[in-house]
Amino acid sequence: MTRFFVAFFAFATIVVLATPHSIGAQSVSLAAPSYFVALGDDGDEDENNKPHVRAKDAGSIDGEIVAVDYRTNHIIIKSGSSNYDVVVLPSTDFRGRSNGFHGITDLRRGAHVNVMLSLREKTLTAQIVHLLQ
Numbered sequence: 001m002t003r004f005f006v007a008f009f010a011f012a013t014i015v016v017l018a019t020p021h022s023i024g025a026q027s028v029s030l031a032a033p034s035y036f037v038a039l040g041d042d043g044d045e046d047e048n049n050k051p052h053v054r055a056k057d058a059g060s061i062d063g064e065i066v067a068v069d070y071r072t073n074h075i076i077i078k079s080g081s082s083n084y085d086v087v088v089l090p091s092t093d094f095r096g097r098s099n100g101f102h103g104i105t106d107l108r109r110g111a112h113v114n115v116m117l118s119l120r121e122k123t124l125t126a127q128i129v130h131l132l133q
Contacts, residue, residue, distance in 0.1 A: 058119035061086075065111045068104070075107055075126070077115060086115060087125045096131040106131060 063079030073088045094102035107113070107129070114130040
């Protein structure tokens with residue numbers, strides 16, 4: 001019974017506050033506070049008013065790892081006659097032959113990989129890394 005009363009009181013309060021009404025000569029404005037407006041932000045600009053560039057699907061690369069920089073989370077993959085500098089994020093999904101967990105520390109020079117990529121501005125980012133060897 002108490003839960004019903006609390007729920008009804010909260011609903012009634014919202015209904016009363018949401019209906020426009022006047023108090024004497026003063027009109028009550030129910031404009032949304034600025035923090036509600038911020039929740040509707042579409043995220044197209046950052047704090048410096050620079051437009052965001054959304055990531056795009058960049059396909060995949062089959063190749064051999066020629067360098068791994070564990071400090072900056074970059075790998076260089078040789079595919080054909082081209083080298084690709086790829087960023088590995090903490091959210092990158094690693095898959096191997098075993099069912100175990102894998103990470104950037106499993107990437108070694110000479111390993112064959114298939115990497116599914118995204119492209120944002122001029123940066124290739126690994127989304128899924130398949131360890132083939």
